[in-house]
Amino acid sequence: MEITIQKIIYPGKSLGAHGAKTILTDKGIPGEIVEIAPVAEKKNYIEAKTVKIVSPSPHRIAPECSHYRACGAYQDIDYKTQLVIKESQLKEIFPGIPIEVIPSPEIWGYRNKIKLSIIRENKKAYLAYHIPESRNEFIKIDSCRLVSENINRFLALFIDTVNKENLTSVKEIEARESCATKKLIFTTRPFVKIENIQNSSYVEEAASGKIFRIGPESFFQINVPMLEAALKEMQRYISLQENRVIADLYCGIGTFGIAFSQLAEEIIGIESDPGNISFLKGNLKLNKVENFKLYEGQCEKLFPALMNKGVDILILDPPRKGLDNTLCRNILLSSIKKILYLSCNPSTLSRDLKILNHSYAVKILYLLDFFPQTPHIEALAILEKKL
Numbered sequence: 001m002e003i004t005i006q007k008i009i010y011p012g013k014s015l016g017a018h019g020a021k022t023i024l025t026d027k028g029i030p031g032e033i034v035e036i037a038p039v040a041e042k043k044n045y046i047e048a049k050t051v052k053i054v055s056p057s058p059h060r061i062a063p064e065c066s067h068y069r070a071c072g073a074y075q076d077i078d079y080k081t082q083l084v085i086k087e088s089q090l091k092e093i094f095p096g097i098p099i100e101v102i103p104s105p106e107i108w109g110y111r112n113k114i115k116l117s118i119i120r121e122n123k124k125a126y127l128a129y130h131i132p133e134s135r136n137e138f139i140k141i142d143s144c145r146l147v148s149e150n151i152n153r154f155l156a157l158f159i160d161t162v163n164k165e166n167l168t169s170v171k172e173i174e175a176r177e178s179c180a181t182k183k184l185i186f187t188t189r190p191f192v193k194i195e196n197i198q199n200s201s202y203v204e205e206a207a208s209g210k211i212f213r214i215g216p217e218s219f220f221q222i223n224v225p226m227l228e229a230a231l232k233e234m235q236r237y238i239s240l241q242e243n244r245v246i247a248d249l250y251c252g253i254g255t256f257g258i259a260f261s262q263l264a265e266e267i268i269g270i271e272s273d274p275g276n277i278s279f280l281k282g283n284l285k286l287n288k289v290e291n292f293k294l295y296e297g298q299c300e301k302l303f304p305a306l307m308n309k310g311v312d313i314l315i316l317d318p319p320r321k322g323l324d325n326t327l328c329r330n331i332l333l334s335s336i337k338k339i340l341y342l343s344c345n346p347s348t349l350s351r352d353l354k355i356l357n358h359s360y361a362v363k364i365l366y367l368l369d370f371f372p373q374t375p376h377i378e379a380l381a382i383l384e385k386k387l
Contacts, residue, residue: 002054005032010089010346012073012375014050025050029057029077030085064108064145064373070129072146072373079107079372086377090367093346094353098364102233105225107372109148112205112224115174116141116155118162125162127155127173146373151177154184157197167192176216178203179224187216202279207231208259210287217275219252223370230368230380231259234340237382238263238313247311247336249299249318253279256315258287264313267292268306270299300324307334316341322348328355339383342368346377353381361386 003016005028014028016036027050028034035052053060063075074082087101104110119128119138128138143152154175162170172189183203188194202213207224208231214220221227234256238246244265248257251269253276261267269292271277277296284292295302299318307330314336316323322345331339332355339360343349353362360383370378 001038002033002035005030005034007088008085008375010093010375010377018046021046023048028053029060029081032057032060065141065143067129067139067141067144068373070132070139070141071144073132073375075145075373079103082372083367083369086369086375087367090346090365090377090379093350094362094365097362099367100364101367102226102229102369104223104369104372105229106223108145110223110225110372111144111146111151112179112220113174113176113222114144114147114151114155115172117172118159118170120168125159125167125170127159148177150182150184151175154186154197158186158194161194161197165194167194174216176203176214178205178214180204180206185216207255208235210258210283212253212255212258212283213279213286214253215275215279218279219273219276220255221370226368226370227255230342230366230370231256233366233368233380234315234342235260235263237338237340245309245311246313246315247306247309248315249303250316251280251294252276252317254283254289254292256317257292258283258289260315261287261289261291265291268295268309268311269293270295270297270302270306272296272298300327300330303327303330311336313337314339318343318348320345320348323352325355328352331356332359335385337385339381341381341383343379343381344370344376346379349379349381353383356383359386360384 003018003023005014005016007030008014013024016023022045024045025036025048033055034050036048037051038046038048040047059078059081061078068075083101090099116127118125126140128140131137131139170188170192175186177184185200185203202215205212207227246264247268249270251257251271257267257269363382366380368378
């Protein structure tokens with residue numbers, strides 16, 4: 001059956017129709033005619049697979065990676081159109097909210113971290129990605145265009161060493177590179193010490209004029225040039241007024257709190273992960289930040305203690321699951337004037353904003369393209385207390 005792709009909906013399914021029935025398929029750029037094979041009939045739509053592009057879009061390009069569907073499913077779409085698609089998705093999820101798109105300064109080789117599985121065929125080890133929507137099927141890779149040539153060279157050396165030394169226990173490799181120093185660190189699962197490959201416990205990264213030590217398990221933004229752009233945009237909303245206290249929830253290794261430490265009398269940070277906390281404390285010393293007060297524990301449990309601290313600006317950078325409902329409710333009860341909410345999941349951001357909307361108005365939503373060539377969307381919402 002042939003359908004015309006009308007749009008791509010978040011997080012990346014192509015939508016069309018056959019008669020009165022909505023079709024969701026895995027491939028297809030808006031405007032293309034594709035041939036699909038139905039996979040499952042749901043209550044409100046038919047799930048399908050695209051088997052042929054009948055009439056290609058002028059925005060379709062050749063992907064850079066043979067395995068691109070596993071990690072960068074937008075590689076067959078030109079970058080300008082990728083941004084148009086992502087903007088349209090945000091407009092659909094957040095109707096009536098002004099949206100500004102900030103493209104990534106780099107669209108290839110931008111990832112500072114990669115995690116791969118090790119599979120074995122005929123007693124030989126290969127690097128591999130999981131096939132989308134499967135935990136048991138893999139696709140072999142030689143190199144990835146989303147990371148640097150430096151990381152790709154390391155991965156080639158690593159898998160060669162695994163084979164030469166017959167390291168059959170290794171199941172995963174995770175490598176991280178400093179954009180500033182080009183130094184690499186890595187970890188394997190299970191842990192295996194590899195004698196002929198140098199390793200370290202951290203790399204040093206630079207952002208907003210600060211230095212950050214980052215461990216192999218630390219949370220830090222994947223796309224450092226885009227992080228710099230995001231920090232500049234966020235600073236516009238922090239530096240517009242005198243700020244006594246900025247609270248940084250889910251503060252990780254201190255990226256935002258340290259970057260903005262000179263813009264407030266006091267920075268309050270909440271973090272629960274022991275590994276992040278260890279690096280955060282080191283980063284505070286490294287950058288000689290003395291106005292940072294750390295609370296160790298879960299944000300939803302510790303936030304009520306901050307409500308009498310006179311917080312002016314709240315920075316939120318939660319995991320994909322978004323904010324705890326109780327935390328949202330407590331934020332509504334606070335006197336916080338402005339919220340900068342950075343989200344890697346528009347769906348949970350939408351849910352949380354519907355709650356926060358009782359006391360806060362969303363002034364603007366930034367589409368920060370941290371993940372070119374992929375369907376992933378990072379968004380920054382600027383909220384102000386309603387009068």
